[in-house]
Amino acid sequence: MTRLSRWFAGPLGAIVLLVVLMSLAMIVAGTSPVDGFTALLVGALGGRNEIGETLVAATALLFPALGIALAFRAGLFNIGAEGQLLVGGLCAGALGNVLTLPGPLGITLMLLAGFIGGGAWGAIAGWMKARFGANEIIATLMLNFVAAYVALELVSGPLKGPLAAGAETAWLEPKYWLPTLLPGTRLSIALLVALALALFLQWVLARTVFGYDLRASGEAPEAARRSGINIARLTWIALTLSGAIAGLGGATIVTGELHRFNTQLSPGYGFTAIAVALVGDLQPLWICLAAFGFGMLESGGLAMQASAQVPKDAIHVIEGLIILVLAARRYVATRVEGGPV
Amino acid sequence: MNPALSLRNVRKSFPGVVAVDDVDLDLYPGEIHALVGENGAGKSTLSAIAFGELQPDAGSVVTPPGGTVGLVHQHFELIGRLRVWQNVLLGREPRRGWRIDEAAARERVLAIARRDGLEIDPDAFVETLPIGVQQRVELLRELDREPTVLLLDEPTAALAPAEIESFFATVTQLAARGTAIMIVTHKLQEVIAYATRATVMRHGRVVERVLTAETNVDAIARAMVGGEVPPVAARAATEKTPCLHVKDLSAGSGATRLNDFFLDLRGGEIAGIAGVEGNGQSTLADALAGLIEYTGTIAFHGTLGVIPQDRQREGLVMNWSLVENTLLGRQHRKAARRGFELDRARARQETLAIRDGFDIRAASVDIAVKTLSGGNQQKLVAGRALIDEPDLIIAYNPTRGVDVGAASLLQSRLVEARNRGAAVVLISFELDEILALADHVIVMYRGAVLGAFDREAFDRATIGRLMAGSS
Numbered sequence: 001m002t003r004l005s006r007w008f009a010g011p012l013g014a015i016v017l018l019v020v021l022m023s024l025a026m027i028v029a030g031t032s033p034v035d036g037f038t039a040l041l042v043g044a045l046g047g048r049n050e051i052g053e054t055l056v057a058a059t060a061l062l063f064p065a066l067g068i069a070l071a072f073r074a075g076l077f078n079i080g081a082e083g084q085l086l087v088g089g090l091c092a093g094a095l096g097n098v099l100t101l102p103g104p105l106g107i108t109l110m111l112l113a114g115f116i117g118g119g120a121w122g123a124i125a126g127w128m129k130a131r132f133g134a135n136e137i138i139a140t141l142m143l144n145f146v147a148a149y150v151a152l153e154l155v156s157g158p159l160k161g162p163l164a165a166g167a168e169t170a171w172l173e174p175k176y177w178l179p180t181l182l183p184g185t186r187l188s189i190a191l192l193v194a195l196a197l198a199l200f201l202q203w204v205l206a207r208t209v210f211g212y213d214l215r216a217s218g219e220a221p222e223a224a225r226r227s228g229i230n231i232a233r234l235t236w237i238a239l240t241l242s243g244a245i246a247g248l249g250g251a252t253i254v255t256g257e258l259h260r261f262n263t264q265l266s267p268g269y270g271f272t273a274i275a276v277a278l279v280g281d282l283q284p285l286w287i288c289l290a291a292f293g294f295g296m297l298e299s300g301g302l303a304m305q306a307s308a309q310v311p312k313d314a315i316h317v318i319e320g321l322i323i324l325v326l327a328a329r330r331y332v333a334t335r336v337e338g339g340p341v
Numbered sequence: 342m343n344p345a346l347s348l349r350n351v352r353k354s355f356p357g358v359v360a361v362d363d364v365d366l367d368l369y370p371g372e373i374h375a376l377v378g379e380n381g382a383g384k385s386t387l388s389a390i391a392f393g394e395l396q397p398d399a400g401s402v403v404t405p406p407g408g409t410v411g412l413v414h415q416h417f418e419l420i421g422r423l424r425v426w427q428n429v430l431l432g433r434e435p436r437r438g439w440r441i442d443e444a445a446a447r448e449r450v451l452a453i454a455r456r457d458g459l460e461i462d463p464d465a466f467v468e469t470l471p472i473g474v475q476q477r478v479e480l481l482r483e484l485d486r487e488p489t490v491l492l493l494d495e496p497t498a499a500l501a502p503a504e505i506e507s508f509f510a511t512v513t514q515l516a517a518r519g520t521a522i523m524i525v526t527h528k529l530q531e532v533i534a535y536a537t538r539a540t541v542m543r544h545g546r547v548v549e550r551v552l553t554a555e556t557n558v559d560a561i562a563r564a565m566v567g568g569e570v571p572p573v574a575a576r577a578a579t580e581k582t583p584c585l586h587v588k589d590l591s592a593g594s595g596a597t598r599l600n601d602f603f604l605d606l607r608g609g610e611i612a613g614i615a616g617v618e619g620n621g622q623s624t625l626a627d628a629l630a631g632l633i634e635y636t637g638t639i640a641f642h643g644t645l646g647v648i649p650q651d652r653q654r655e656g657l658v659m660n661w662s663l664v665e666n667t668l669l670g671r672q673h674r675k676a677a678r679r680g681f682e683l684d685r686a687r688a689r690q691e692t693l694a695i696r697d698g699f700d701i702r703a704a705s706v707d708i709a710v711k712t713l714s715g716g717n718q719q720k721l722v723a724g725r726a727l728i729d730e731p732d733l734i735i736a737y738n739p740t741r742g743v744d745v746g747a748a749s750l751l752q753s754r755l756v757e758a759r760n761r762g763a764a765v766v767l768i769s770f771e772l773d774e775i776l777a778l779a780d781h782v783i784v785m786y787r788g789a790v791l792g793a794f795d796r797e798a799f800d801r802a803t804i805g806r807l808m809a810g811s812s
Contacts, residue, residue: 207681207682207683207685208681208682208683209672209673209677209678209681209683212665212668212672212683213672215658216658216669219658219659219660219661220654220657220658220659222654222655223654223655223656223657223658223669224658225632226630226632226647226649226655226656226670227669227670227671227672228670228672228673
């Protein structure tokens, strides 16, 4: 199959399916799909503020999706991005509360803290897999719960802001806020960081020795091992980096959007990002496009709910279906082509 | 007599190539029909069409009423973790109520095995069985379906001499019972010895139909390649320098364990490791390549090139291009990089050099290797192992499942490597290959050295006996 037809059989087909399923949901809800999609599009792109919100969501999805894709290319299924986002955000927020540095330097350190925190969270799963052969799907999934409760415990007690009403850290000083990209919206320059990261990862995967080793391990583990790649080492590096990228995303949410840490940092970005990564065919540049599409759904969904009476949750149901269809397609494709499953 | 299967004017094309072009073929009950041809001649496509796995673009495939076609693939399609009877009867298990009637299943497998002379333990787990026995399981599975036509794709590619004999005894017996048998093969000696008729294909067309009684190996080989078969490069006098010293080498466990293996090999020599599959050869290869833990001594300084046993699983990333695969195993060398990037221009040049030097038939070096035929994949794996002119080469069945022309070319490249001063460890299940190429023969049996001979002392009968474990 050519690249284009392969893309159509997968991601593009998934988008068509998404539109069809959403149309059905709208018809069931008693609205015409035309009205529903109009509401969705207006809600997502209808004005400066709408576009800003779409890009905010896209950015929040892009970081974990890139991390997930990196692990996936190494043959590892990281479904712990949600927890890695939280840990990254927590580290950034906690550090930001105690820093007394110039703004740019402080922000850099906070992002670095998020990167390291998320990476450490991914490294736990990586270490369990490399050392004991633990299944990384279970390990990363379970660490989500650990992350959620540890974060909640910390911001309810030791890290709780002195003036905070709920479970959250103190607000960051404005000098530690990421600069706004689109004036009048909540969109910060995190978007640029994410896009640069996508470009960088595309280059790493396609051109570097590390990317080559990573892809070889994902595509053909036995051939990779015999080519001199230390699979155990690569496994934990891949999961660590995967977590680190998600953690960086968590830090950008804290410094760019919430300006404090709380456990409502992510409404499931780490899970939706799996769909984003798959729709993006695990290629960083396509993932940017997919993140934008899913960002539209996130921000336009509310508008659609208001004017077209399609519950926003229906979108999440449909996103779940997309993951299923794409996962099944990958499986079927490898079976039919006789490659490794 | 009416044919059990007839193909008429069959044509099948894939993007860019006509794989089968206007072919007629009749298979009669009771005959053993050999289908031969070079890689890419269209044999596999034709048998897939005969089996019904592929639809021809034009032409017809006719079996008389009640006729059924069975196919045994070259790469076995067995489930290792299931028992023999479970594999044989998969999907057709005898039932008692809701449950599988295990006693009846076992009895059914044993009945076919006894009838056709295939010795088997129905309760053994398939993954524990040697290749030769696994093939019996494949065969039993087809036989349980009582096919009137049985297609065998490269059935003896992985078998030892004794196993080949017993395999053909079974096949001959099947034919005598009235089954029409077609064997797709590269091994022309077997065609002459066991088949009654042979059909030769080249570039998708039938170029010759012969009675095997009226022809010989050379004539068939010439028809296959459309000219003379290129001879294997001559062995030149070489300067011998010490290269590899192996002593008291033990590794692995179970049936394939290596026990106190020893070997001294000099540059400019080929050591042929003769033995029946499953006697520790893969453990030896992995220990020499440094892939597994071992005890004892392996003294070797220099560069290493490996042609692995299973090219698809161990040697290639099937979804990748020829260029990317050319780097595999060589990607960590300094020369493979330019700055942080892999030097793709250089890899492309190397791939082109391998393509030309090893005559790889590929539309482009950027297509996925999974689209290449097995022989061309093997040439790529071999070319990659040899391109850096390593001091030591480990070649594991380098010509397995490849055609005459390709085998001759691969053997030539190994001899040329020897002639330039490389040491070659040639592990092969084909004794003829070893006797033709090697300076020394080491016979392996149950992981140990059972005999060692220099070229002047090669004696086929003695070596064959040692391979079977009798001294």
